Amino acid sequence: MLVAEALIIRAASIVEKLPAEVVEQLPKTMRSGLVGIRNVAAHEFAHLNREVTLGALNTHLPAMLSEIEAALDDLGL
Known part of the structure; x- marks a missing residue:
């Protein structure tokens, strides 16, 4: 779980x-979700739920990367 926590904090x-x-x-729910899980990973790591954490890494972070790439393309960056 330490690697998962580090990845979330880095993202x-x-x-x-x-x-x-x-x-x-980026969708507001995506931004607020990342901030929320980052805060738990950084400050309340004992309360991290393994399924939620792995779900964030396997599903939500790749989706966010796609959104970021699309936003960069839209802005010509």
């Missing part, structure tokens, strides 16, 4: 560094 850090116009194109 949130990367999203924070994206241009605002890219982040604004």
Whole structure:
């Protein structure tokens, strides 16, 4: 689970560094979900649910990557 926690924290850090116009194109639920699970991973890791964490890594992060790539393409970045 330590690797999963580190990946979630790193993904949130990367999203924070994206241009605002890219982040604004991401669905709000996607952004808030990443922030939420990142906060749990960083500060309350004992409360992380294994299924939720692995679901985020296997499903939600790849979907977010697709959204980011689409936003970058739309903006010509």
